[in-house]
Amino acid sequence: MSNWKQLDRLIGKYLLIGAIAVIVIMNYKNILQLLEYIWIVAKPLVIGACIAYVLNILMNLFERYLYPNAESKLANATRRPVAILLALIVIVAVISFVLYLIIPQIISVIQEIIKVLPMIGQSIEYLIHESEKLWPFLDDYVNLDSLNVEAITRRILNFLNGLTSNVIGTTVSTVSSVLSFVINIFLSLIFALYILLGKERFGQQFRRLSQAYLPVKGHNLLMYVLQIFDQSFHSFITGEVIEAFILGAMVAIGMFIFRFPYAAMIGALTGVTALIPIVGAYLSGAVGFVLIAVQNPLQGLLFIVFIVVVQQIEGNLIYPRVVGDSIGLPGIWVLAAVTVGGGLWGIPGMLMGVPLSSAVYRLIRNDVALREEVKHQADEDRNHRFHEA
Template sequence: MKRRTGYMKLGLTVFCTVSAILLFYDTLFGRRVLQSISRQMLTAVQPILYGALIAYLLAPVVNFFERTLFPGALEKARRKGRLTARGTRALSLLLTWLLICVLGYLLASVLLPELYRSVLQLAGNVENYYLIISGWVEHLLETNPDVEAWVMTQMDTYFTDIETWLTKEALPQATTLMTAVSGGVVSTLVFLKNLLVGVIVSVYLLATKELCAAHARKVVFGLFSQQNVRWVLRGTHKVDEIFSGFVRGKLLDSLIIGILCFVGCSLLKFPYTPLVSVIVGVTNVIPFFGPFLGAIPSTFLILLASPLKALYFVLFVLFLQQLDGNVIGPKILGDKTGLSSLWVIIAILVGGSFFGIPGMFFGVPVCACLYSAGTFFVEIRLRKKSLPISTDAYTADRPQRPPAAPDGEPPL
């Protein structure tokens, strides 16, 4: 029996090794079948992913309505042997989606028309702004002969390259773009269909979230040993704590900043107030660099209309970001990630280089999870070696191997 089990393990190991080698070869030199299948599978489960994301974002709202409006209902249901109070959960879901519909109506009736007018105003003033910018450039060239000579040299150098690019690259890309635009209606309908299915999936997940969590724990207990289950659940809870605190908190913080920017710009009568508020609110989602990414184009838009108001806008944005960084952000986010400013910058740069804007947003919580896991394993190793886990114990003027008791961290 033991020999048969050994043969089965050996055969399984050989099969997995050969499969891994074939997949690696196909990914690098073959037809990349695995990538094609993965892409097709991702397209198939896209509505489910939408629904899971919507449910993950709305779960705190449902919990708030349940605990505030129906206190004690969940405990009564648990005493009766049920995971949830069905009537209470249904009413909480109804109130949650009513709130979403009200916010959507306010967005569609208040912000979107103003945003549309701002875009039309900007489009109508494009020619005037072009004349203003060209006047600035001409004045700069007239007052700086060296700059004018450099610009003319660059124009002569790159004229042939620009002509080649227009004839050999721009026209084919324009043809491709027109083909993509012609299929834009179909893509929009597919997205709306996936979003509608995702909403339905999110309602189901929110209605049965305790049951889904119980199934997940059941799988964990079935796959892992009793000793490792605790660590898996602890790590999952830590990941959920980081992601939920950062993602939900950052979205709420950006919404508040966008509303405050809209109110402040309206009171100060800045031009393009809705457009500027949307830019500032959306870019605020990106940590650290977001305020600058939103303030620069917004300032340039206002500068074209009024240089003095552009200066006032810069001062207003500085005040708004100080309010966000010192009052609003700490109240909502706190220290959910536990990362220093250096690690936040690294996470944004690396995430942005691989996945663009989504990578800049999700790079911070992913880096926070990796940092937390690395810190946890390092501290375990230090405790096994009876060494202190405090970083202050390992400064340059301390002994290289500081003694410590297994259950404490005495001074060195």
């Protein structure tokens, strides 16, 4: 009789799952719209939770060194707020310093490009007319004498000058977007501060909910999975930040030594983009090549050689020692995580893909090892009973 009851429950369970699947498939558009609406509403909270997680790493560091031996109520009450304030100051200072290095140089590069455009036009005109001497058959397809390079250059300059007026003209239409962005960031910061100030209380409440609504085995499994994800993200963030700082410093110092222009800006840009695994260093290298080649094409080519050498040193000597096996993900899976994450969610996907894949990889690896151990133990017990018989 009990077997029939178990069969009825199993059939009912699968029927319920099938009915839910049919409902989801038939209403997937409405469900996607609902999920999109939920994401829009919850976006500041999700961003706030991410900010809190990153700030928590710095906050824990400062809390360990802020009057650790003090036992007064004032010290205990102010340790957490002071640590949060110091963490915010550090992050704002780093962002401000990077922008201070990058923005003025970008403006000067744009001005330099506008200045050299007429010379580039003259060079193109000279090359075209020289090519006419070498390949007379071009004249059958292109009327080179009617080619007015000065007019083309003037149009390009007018287009670049018009960009400024277009930006000014569209400022009014973008005010609402900027205001919405500022409000979302403000709400995210407030939510992050609430999480950090009461993280122990929130953690305890979450554990109580898990213990109340999940069986013991399910609760332990959930805590184990969350611990693995926390370790993966913590190792990835700390390792990538240290590695990015080292790479940016190497690029800046090397460019100063070899007298490349824009050394400070490209070094800072390399440090920022190096936070994106694999792809980041190549992005900064491409930007640096364009900036340098505008002034000196030969020096731009030498910069490519320089950046490739630096990346080889960083990838083979520094990255394995700084990040090492902390991520616990083979190189081929890092590339796959960056590719898939970038394709799905852009730059945030590139950043999140590696630690997420690392956590999943660790969970699967540990589960496989546990199953192999159980199977090996069962085989040993079976062999032991066989020999006893």
